[in-house]
Amino acid sequence: MIxxxxxxxxxxxxxxxxxxxxxxxxxxxxxxxxxxxESIRVLGYHPHAGARTSAASRTNVVAVAVPxxxxxxxxxxxxxxxxxxxxxxxxxxxxxxxTADQGVGGLRGxxxxxxxxxxxxxxxxxxxxxxxxxxxxxxxxxxxxxxxTTAGLTCIDFDFEAAGAACVEHLADAGHRYIGxxxxxxxxxQRGTGFAHRAMVGFGAAAMRRGVTSTIRPTSGDHRSVLKAxxxxxxxxxxxxxLVVHNEAAxxxxxxxxxxxxxxxxxxxxxxxICPDELAEQATPSFTSVGVPVEELGRRAVELLVGKLNxxxxxxxxxxxxxxxxxxxxxxxxxxALARRTNPSRSA
Amino acid sequence: MIxxxxxxxxxxxxxxxxxxxxxxxxxxxxxxxxxxxESIRVLGYHPHAGARTSAASRTNVVAVAVPxxxxxxxxxxxxxxxxxxxxxxxxxxxxxxxTADQGVGGLRGxxxxxxxxxxxxxxxxxxxxxxxxxxxxxxxxxxxxxxxTTAGLTCIDFDFEAAGAACVEHLADAGHRYIGxxxxxxxxxQRGTGFAHRAMVGFGAAAMRRGVTSTIRPTSGDHRSVLKAxxxxxxxxxxxxxLVVHNEAAxxxxxxxxxxxxxxxxxxxxxxxICPDELAEQATPSFTSVGVPVEELGRRAVELLVGKLNxxxxxxxxxxxxxxxxxxxxxxxxxxALARRTNPSRSA
DNA sequence: CTGAAAGCGCTAACAT
DNA sequence: ATGTTAGCGCTTTCAG
Numbered sequence: 001m002i003x004x005x006x007x008x009x010x011x012x013x014x015x016x017x018x019x020x021x022x023x024x025x026x027x028x029x030x031x032x033x034x035x036x037x038e039s040i041r042v043l044g045y046h047p048h049a050g051a052r053t054s055a056a057s058r059t060n061v062v063a064v065a066v067p068x069x070x071x072x073x074x075x076x077x078x079x080x081x082x083x084x085x086x087x088x089x090x091x092x093x094x095x096x097x098x099t100a101d102q103g104v105g106g107l108r109g110x111x112x113x114x115x116x117x118x119x120x121x122x123x124x125x126x127x128x129x130x131x132x133x134x135x136x137x138x139x140x141x142x143x144x145x146x147x148x149t150t151a152g153l154t155c156i157d158f159d160f161e162a163a164g165a166a167c168v169e170h171l172a173d174a175g176h177r178y179i180g181x182x183x184x185x186x187x188x189x190q191r192g193t194g195f196a197h198r199a200m201v202g203f204g205a206a207a208m209r210r211g212v213t214s215t216i217r218p219t220s221g222d223h224r225s226v227l228k229a230x231x232x233x234x235x236x237x238x239x240x241x242x243l244v245v246h247n248e249a250a251x252x253x254x255x256x257x258x259x260x261x262x263x264x265x266x267x268x269x270x271x272x273x274i275c276p277d278e279l280a281e282q283a284t285p286s287f288t289s290v291g292v293p294v295e296e297l298g299r300r301a302v303e304l305l306v307g308k309l310n311x312x313x314x315x316x317x318x319x320x321x322x323x324x325x326x327x328x329x330x331x332x333x334x335x336x337a338l339a340r341r342t343n344p345s346r347s348a
Numbered sequence: 349m350i351x352x353x354x355x356x357x358x359x360x361x362x363x364x365x366x367x368x369x370x371x372x373x374x375x376x377x378x379x380x381x382x383x384x385x386e387s388i389r390v391l392g393y394h395p396h397a398g399a400r401t402s403a404a405s406r407t408n409v410v411a412v413a414v415p416x417x418x419x420x421x422x423x424x425x426x427x428x429x430x431x432x433x434x435x436x437x438x439x440x441x442x443x444x445x446x447t448a449d450q451g452v453g454g455l456r457g458x459x460x461x462x463x464x465x466x467x468x469x470x471x472x473x474x475x476x477x478x479x480x481x482x483x484x485x486x487x488x489x490x491x492x493x494x495x496x497t498t499a500g501l502t503c504i505d506f507d508f509e510a511a512g513a514a515c516v517e518h519l520a521d522a523g524h525r526y527i528g529x530x531x532x533x534x535x536x537x538q539r540g541t542g543f544a545h546r547a548m549v550g551f552g553a554a555a556m557r558r559g560v561t562s563t564i565r566p567t568s569g570d571h572r573s574v575l576k577a578x579x580x581x582x583x584x585x586x587x588x589x590x591l592v593v594h595n596e597a598a599x600x601x602x603x604x605x606x607x608x609x610x611x612x613x614x615x616x617x618x619x620x621x622i623c624p625d626e627l628a629e630q631a632t633p634s635f636t637s638v639g640v641p642v643e644e645l646g647r648r649a650v651e652l653l654v655g656k657l658n659x660x661x662x663x664x665x666x667x668x669x670x671x672x673x674x675x676x677x678x679x680x681x682x683x684x685a686l687a688r689r690t691n692p693s694r695s696a
Numbered sequence: 697c698t699g700a701a702a703g704c705g706c707t708a709a710c711a712t
Numbered sequence: 713a714t715g716t717t718a719g720c721g722c723t724t725t726c727a728g
Contacts, residue, residue: 004706005706013715014714014715014716015706015707016717017715018706019706019708020708020714023707025707028714032714044460045460046457046459046460047705048401048402048461049401049407050397050399050402050405050407050463050705051401051402051704051705051706051707051720052398052705053398053401053706053720054396054398054399054402054720054721054722055706055708055719055721056720059398061444061463064445074422074427078422078426082416082447085445085446089450094458095445096409096443097429097444097445098433098442101434101437106437108394109394112393112394113396114397114398115397115409222630222632223632252571252600253600284571284572352723361698362698362699363700363722364700364724365697365699367723367724368724371723373723373724374697375697376698377698380697380698396721396722398720398721398722399722400722401704402704402706402722403704403705403721403722403724404704404722698727699727700728701726701727702724702725702726703722703723703724704721704722704724705720706719706720707718707719707720708717708719708720709716709717709719711716712714
């Protein structure tokens with residue numbers, strides 16, 4: 001192994017000078033700097049991370065906690081992680097991956113043994129058991145998601161409540177009076193998953209405000225379940241002309257399930273999805289969507305964390321605003337669908 | 349921060365004794381051991397990972413390189429990573445996550461700065477640029493996948509060639525004479541991805557051996573592409589009565605695409621997939637499959653790595669044998685389909 | 697079976 | 713602008 005002393009000797013300087021060249025924590029003359037840099041290159045020197053951590057108590061590692069829970073769409077989660085890793089790398093940080101089974105104990109271990117400078121916690125639930133610990137850790141953390149209260153924390157999330165509302169607004173504006181909501185699997189709501197809960201709440205509240213009739217159904221992603229859920233929605237209100245889908249796994253099955261029940265998208269039923277835009281584009285027909293900015297969430301979460309690591313004060317809650325993109329699934333002429341499907345006596 | 353000296357003082361022993369209690373590298377009397385352990389518990393002591401690494405040059409971290417390439421099914425990859433993380437944790441190892449963009453330089457950096465004791469490299473291509481570096485690294489590594497030559501390396505992989513062959517054997521045994529192969533996206537073959545290549549080769553070779561007519565088509569996972577690919581297969585050989593699918597993303601679209609072209613699964617076309625068993629079970633109808641044991645791959649790869657870290661000699665190539673599980677997609681009575689679809693003059 | 701002391705490779709005062 | 717030196721917290725000789 002080649003050490004900082006080897007470099008110092010080779011360049012004819014003191015070890016500390018090499019250190020300062022590397023960290024930039026004090027001015028070095030251009031001449032010695034380049035001499036040192038050259039020696040580093042020639043010898044193929046890499047500072048020993050452990051020793052550096054030991055001396056400077058800084059690891060240049062952030063731990064990312066990814067609970068791989070049921071009903072959470074893995075590809076979506078991973079795009080977030082990938083974005084986080086990329087952003088972390090840009091700031092010279094490596095990423096320690098923690099999964100569900102490590103739980104709270106794992107967090108405490110990594111924190112206690114100083115293996116990471118900070119924590120990025122994904123998929124935070126409303127009543128997340130990790131939150132109390134995070135509050136009292138020496139290391140800063142950023143949560144993606146919203147626990148019951150964000151006081152004393154740094155949280156970033158997509159505004160799912162506004163997203164749910166935006167879907168309703170768009171559909172109601174287009175004249176739809178009966179709107180169904182196809183949500184996440186039951187288990188997701190049962191364990192108090194914030195993003196699912198809030199999307200549904202936003203949907204429901206907006207429906208009330210706009211005076212439209214709404215029905216909600218959970219669904220797992222598989223074909224049978226989607227067919228059953230859409231069937232139930234249509235049976236509850238045969239006049240249903242629009243659907244809001246908040247379930248990535250179900251996306252691909254919605255149109256075929258509706259078709260199997262005699263409704264075409266978008267002619268008979270308009271569909272708006274809450275999901276990453278790329279997923280909505282891939283569906284057939286392409287879905288109008290309120291895009292969940294997964295990459296941006298991962299990226300900005302890391303940027304918040306870097307800010308905290310640098311001693312900056314960051315907002316305790318950052319909410320990313322929803323933006324609706326129209327695509328084929330709402331391209332129908334609502335007048336036509338309404339004329340055929342809606343009870344005339346109820347038409348405004 | 350609470351150090352080993354604090355513990356030593358609290359327990360009334362020397363710091364070295366605390367260290368030996370922790371590492372178990374020399375016999376300690378039951379009395380002092382429990383006294384030390386109690387102090388550790390009371391004070392909430394966690395050994396400082398950096399200091400430990402600095403002194404012992406052991407990190408208890410393995411780096412996992414996950415190139416998130418196009419056409420590689422992310423959920424499948426992630427289940428492998430999750431299994432690897434779990435297994436690593438069981439051996440007291442944490443996991444440093446590396447993604448594609450870090451590339452070869454990233455590997456060299458982590459290795460040089462001694463941030464990991466070993467490397468787990470996923471999704472290795474036949475001519476992978478990381479392989480030369482891995483050969484000359486101080487740290488041991490295990491590759492999941494097979495490069496052109498495995499000499500001097502430790503590789504583990506599912507036997508995709510045998511898997512491709514097993515599909516053909518099963519279908520040929522059932523009397524099918526025209527079998528199509530629906531593969532990964534073109535790009536995957538173009539860049540020499542071993543597992544895709546070998547599955548196809550195994551399929552082709554077995555088809556030759558059994559004297560069945562075979563046609564192969566790549567496909568991206570989306571609806572349009574699957575429809576087009578299956579259409580091309582059926583047009584090339586209208587007598588096609590069986591399909592081998594090696595594309596996780598396409599799974600859900602195969603049956604509907606065939607149906608759209610007037611063929612039912614399994615009555616008209618039998619389907620065998622090469623994919624994780626859980627995915628095959630979820631399809632409608634459920635697919636007979638040669639299961640890719642993703643979790644086992646992740647787990648055993650880590651076990652191999654742990655073996656190497658402990659100085660054991662491990663095989664340079666481990667191949668996991670394929671196992672075929674029958675499900676609904678091959679439940680048709682081949683005689684019937686053959687009678688309808690096959691040119692009588694060619695029937696055995 | 698346990699202590700004392702000398703490092704591990706690096707950083708950060710303290711010097712000049 | 714650079715060198716010298718004292719740690720960082722832990723492991724591991726060397727002694728007893």
